[in-house]
Amino acid sequence: QVQVVQSGAEMKRPGASVKVSCKISGYTFTDLSIHWVRQAPGKGLEWMGGFDAEDGEIINAQRFPGRVTLTQDTSTDTAYMYLSSLRSEDTAIYYCTTDGFYAWGQGTLVIVSS
């Protein structure tokens, strides 16, 4: 059974960057597609991007032009989401999910405030 554990909450100033990690266990990491979804307070779910294991491509949502970088470290079975030029609207819980969106991390709260 796939298990997903994310890094802890972060508080950042506007203009800064944040890197959220997502540790996968219980499955062959390289066989998994990993996606990132965020949820602003009291709002719905928003897909940010993901790594497609089938074709080895990373696909980012267009609404974050140049701000989102998704990477993976196969030596530690960990995926990372890096979001730059933070603004207050980026305050949200950030989730990583895998195994066909069946397995989800616990979420990482990122607060952007001056």
Add this chain to the structure above:
Amino acid sequence: EIVLTQSPGTLSLSPGERATLSCRASQSITSSSLAWYQQKPGQAPRLLMYDASSRATGIADRFSGSGSGTDFTLTIRRLEPEDFAVYYCQQYGSFPLTFGGGTKVEI
């Protein structure tokens, strides 16, 4: 981008009643690549249905999904107290993946 519109926004029902949630897409979804999620306060979403009508592992059979093309439905046959939550649809047939705005099922 495929826009998903969920209705109603809020559904007020009682335990034992039937819930019918709608998800309409702005264009046809490839291969019925539509999922439904349940989310409770303070929790991550939980996958309920995929491919429009297939239940995810461990999901009770009172949950069912139907539809194709642009119109999809999630039905909860007889609401249990633990079913009161927010439900989201999601299409994964084309990038960018998109979610609907959610339907809150409340008592």
